[in-house]
Amino acid sequence: MYFLSMTITEKILARAADKAAVAPGENIWVKADILLTHDICGPGTIGIFQREFGRQAKVWDRERVVIIPDHFIFTQDEMARRNVESLRTFAREQALSYFYDPGTPNYKGVCHVALPQEGHVRPGEVIFGTDSHTCTHGALGAFATGIGNTDAAFVMGTGKLLLKAPPTLRFTLDGLKPDYIMGKDIILRIIGDIGVEGANYCAMEFRGEAVAALSIEERMTICNMAIEAGAKNGIIAPDEKSVAYVRARTQKTFTPVTSDPDCTVAKDYAYNIASFEPGVAKPHSPGAYALARELEDIKIDRAYIGSCTGGKLADFIAAAVILQGKRVSVDTFLVPATQEVADGLEKEQINGETLASIFHKAGCLDIAPPSCAACLGGPPDTFGHTHGKEVVISTTNRNFIGRMGSKATQIYLASPLTAAASALKGRITDPRVFM
Amino acid sequence: MQNDTTPILAGKVYVLGDDIDTDQIIPARHLNLVPTIPAEYRQLGALALSGLPAEYPAFIKPGKKRADYKIVIAGRNFGCGSSREHAPIALAASGIQAIVAESYARIFFRNAVATGALFPFEAETNLRTVFQTGDEAEIQLEREKLRHSKSGQVFKLKSLGAVRPVVAAGGLFAYARKMGMINH
Ligand code: SF4
Numbered sequence: 352m353y354f355l356s357m358t359i360t361e362k363i364l365a366r367a368a369d370k371a372a373v374a375p376g377e378n379i380w381v382k383a384d385i386l387l388t389h390d391i392c393g394p395g396t397i398g399i400f401q402r403e404f405g406r407q408a409k410v411w412d413r414e415r416v417v418i419i420p421d422h423f424i425f426t427q428d429e430m431a432r433r434n435v436e437s438l439r440t441f442a443r444e445q446a447l448s449y450f451y452d453p454g455t456p457n458y459k460g461v462c463h464v465a466l467p468q469e470g471h472v473r474p475g476e477v478i479f480g481t482d483s484h485t486c487t488h489g490a491l492g493a494f495a496t497g498i499g500n501t502d503a504a505f506v507m508g509t510g511k512l513l514l515k516a517p518p519t520l521r522f523t524l525d526g527l528k529p530d531y532i533m534g535k536d537i538i539l540r541i542i543g544d545i546g547v548e549g550a551n552y553c554a555m556e557f558r559g560e561a562v563a564a565l566s567i568e569e570r571m572t573i574c575n576m577a578i579e580a581g582a583k584n585g586i587i588a589p590d591e592k593s594v595a596y597v598r599a600r601t602q603k604t605f606t607p608v609t610s611d612p613d614c615t616v617a618k619d620y621a622y623n624i625a626s627f628e629p630g631v632a633k634p635h636s637p638g639a640y641a642l643a644r645e646l647e648d649i650k651i652d653r654a655y656i657g658s659c660t661g662g663k664l665a666d667f668i669a670a671a672v673i674l675q676g677k678r679v680s681v682d683t684f685l686v687p688a689t690q691e692v693a694d695g696l697e698k699e700q701i702n703g704e705t706l707a708s709i710f711h712k713a714g715c716l717d718i719a720p721p722s723c724a725a726c727l728g729g730p731p732d733t734f735g736h737t738h739g740k741e742v743v744i745s746t747t748n749r750n751f752i753g754r755m756g757s758k759a760t761q762i763y764l765a766s767p768l769t770a771a772a773s774a775l776k777g778r779i780t781d782p783r784v785f786m
Numbered sequence: 787m788q789n790d791t792t793p794i795l796a797g798k799v800y801v802l803g804d805d806i807d808t809d810q811i812i813p814a815r816h817l818n819l820v821p822t823i824p825a826e827y828r829q830l831g832a833l834a835l836s837g838l839p840a841e842y843p844a845f846i847k848p849g850k851k852r853a854d855y856k857i858v859i860a861g862r863n864f865g866c867g868s869s870r871e872h873a874p875i876a877l878a879a880s881g882i883q884a885i886v887a888e889s890y891a892r893i894f895f896r897n898a899v900a901t902g903a904l905f906p907f908e909a910e911t912n913l914r915t916v917f918q919t920g921d922e923a924e925i926q927l928e929r930e931k932l933r934h935s936k937s938g939q940v941f942k943l944k945s946l947g948a949v950r951p952v953v954a955a956g957g958l959f960a961y962a963r964k965m966g967m968i969n970h
């Protein structure tokens with residue numbers, strides 16, 4: 352066997368396929384470490400699983416099928432409730448080890464924040480999820496990608512999936528990150544540059560001194576939006592920070608891998624983030640990039656801080672830094688991604704004041720319980736669902752037509768710093784104004 | 787589901803632009819419908835492309851459950867966004883048998899193949915200068931060609947290659963069984 356140097360993505364896939372090496376374009380059967388599903392794709396996945404493998408069939412590994420209902424949770428919608436109930440039945444019948452049931456103390460919230468938080472994301476492993484933002488988990492050095500119900504049903508029954516190994520686009524981010532720049536600004540800029548299909552079928556690997564300096568939560572924001580450029584996965588090689596994050600959350604053993612120094616990539620991109628400015632994606636595309644300061648004549652009707660991209664504790668800390676001691680001038684919706692984040696809002700303090708108190712005094716709407724909420728619109732009674740021509744600045748990841756409910760809504764995507772600064776002024780605002 | 791014994795798909799086309807995302811194909815509020823439940827499968831069909839902006843003509847006529855169209859012609863990056871399999875399923879349930887786009891978002895393409903719901907062909911050129919919504923067209927599946935009935939022009943499609951037999955078999959499970967990859 353000759354030696355082949357590989358990227359981290361190729362190495363993880365090779366190991367999961369029991370091969371010494373894989374090259375981009377190769378079709379391989381890959382073993383799954385985790386299959387993630389939720390309340391909007393879980394019932395359909397289970398339907399296919401039972402149709403194809405039989406009503407009595409057992410999932411391939413009850414420890415590895417993780418179900419995290421999160422999308423349509425706090426709604427009176429009958430069918431949404433029925434769907435969660437069907438997950439409950441399935442989790443019970445299959446004796447699944449990890450089912451985070453809404454309405455119980457075990458409820459978590461948004462799957463992509465809950466999955467790493469609960470220790471299910473481990474470096475070097477393969478994660479399939481019935482949600483396109485499964486690519487988030489590459490932030491911890493895993494290969495993680497979104498799949499449809501049929502593929503997920505196949506994994507549920509066999510523990511395997513046929514994949515084509517992706518070529519890698521490598522983004523080297525150097526420079527010292529200014530404090531007004533967040534992971535969101537970095538990924539919006541990159542998507543703006545390469546376009547919404549600029550990484551179609553590819554792995555996006557992020558590395559460099561600026562990435563090493565980022566917190567795990569900020570790395571997750573970046574990998575979360577790899578799909579917005581069409582990528583199969585986003586990935587960041589594990590380092591001491593990510594390994595420490597994972598060790599604190601699981602007893603399971605794992606073997607981190609990293610790219611070989613001389614590996615081949617399809618394309619290299621280099622950025623110095625010291626020169627970055629706060630960015631925004633304009634309606635209706637995550638690739639419609641502009642600088643926040645160029646849009647200061649855009650009036651907004653509401654600000655929305657939440658989701659798997661922008662509803663983590665670090666995101667709320669950033670917003671609170673801007674909002675402390677000031678008053679918002681538009682409706683400001685706050686949706687912590689998970690219960691752990693919600694608890695953090697009560698505990699975490701800035702200048703001796705909790706985040707929850709800062710938001711309350713700033714005049715934000717009451718903090719909603721954790722879920723996807725209006726990130727994807729949801730049933731009409733969903734918190735933050737739009738019904739008219741609202742102009743929204745949002746820390747979420749998609750600004751497609753109708754994404755938050757009404758087709759007439761205009762959604763601007765931005766970092767929590769920019770969203771909070773804009774909430775104060777009632778116009779899109781560069782956060783440096785308040786820093 | 788498709789079948790190689792019907793090598794020609796023919797019918798009216800519906801023409802779309804670039805970056806048609808899955809929220810336009812099936813808006814998120816309808817994701818409470820479960821595609822494997824037959825009545826909800828039909829409802830998904832009746833809601834296909836209901837997220838399009840108002841500039842487009844109605845894909846499904848008021849009061850109808852299915853579209854008058856058989857083929858969607860689209861631009862680049864068709865099906866970008868979410869992994870919801872509801873998207874290719876809704877199009878298929880509405881009566882669409884094939885899409886001819888300039889390019890696809892990866893997960894949509896994969897879902898179209900895995901479900902066997904419809905053929906996701908890629909065009910070699912921009913067809914939107916030739917085809918208008920309502921025009922008749924036919925696709926010769928084996929020869930991978932698209933014909934515009936009015937003008938008689940014939941367009942070569944990029945080969946679906948290894949993917950065509952998977953769709954033709956009816957999707958991933960049917961194909962995996964046929965090939966002996968699973969024996970359930
Ligand atoms: S928060 Fe939004 S993007 Fe994230 S999983 Fe939920 S709906 Fe999807």
